Amino acid sequence: MANDVAASGVYHKLGYRGCPIVQLSLGDKNDCRGYLVGEPHQGLKYMFQIMKRFYTDALP
Numbered sequence: 001m002a003n004d005v006a007a008s009g010v011y012h013k014l015g016y017r018g019c020p021i022v023q024l025s026l027g028d029k030n031d032c033r034g035y036l037v038g039e040p041h042q043g044l045k046y047m048f049q050i051m052k053r054f055y056t057d058a059l060p
Contacts, residue, residue: 004031 009023026032038046 002031003033004029 004027006025006028007022008025011021011023
């Protein structure tokens with residue numbers, strides 16, 4: 001499925017810890033699609049749950 005996302009710029013200077021940085025353009029052709037994952041208004045809560053899971057799985 002196509003979506004209206006394009007790489008509009010690549011920064012030649014490497015970013016944090018040597019990771020390249022790419023600028024994305026969203027919706028230049030007014031054809032973006034998004035999907036709700038989980039319950040409305042719970043995104044930040046879900047993000048922190050995922051971060052906590054990754055952190056605890058990484059502990060020895």
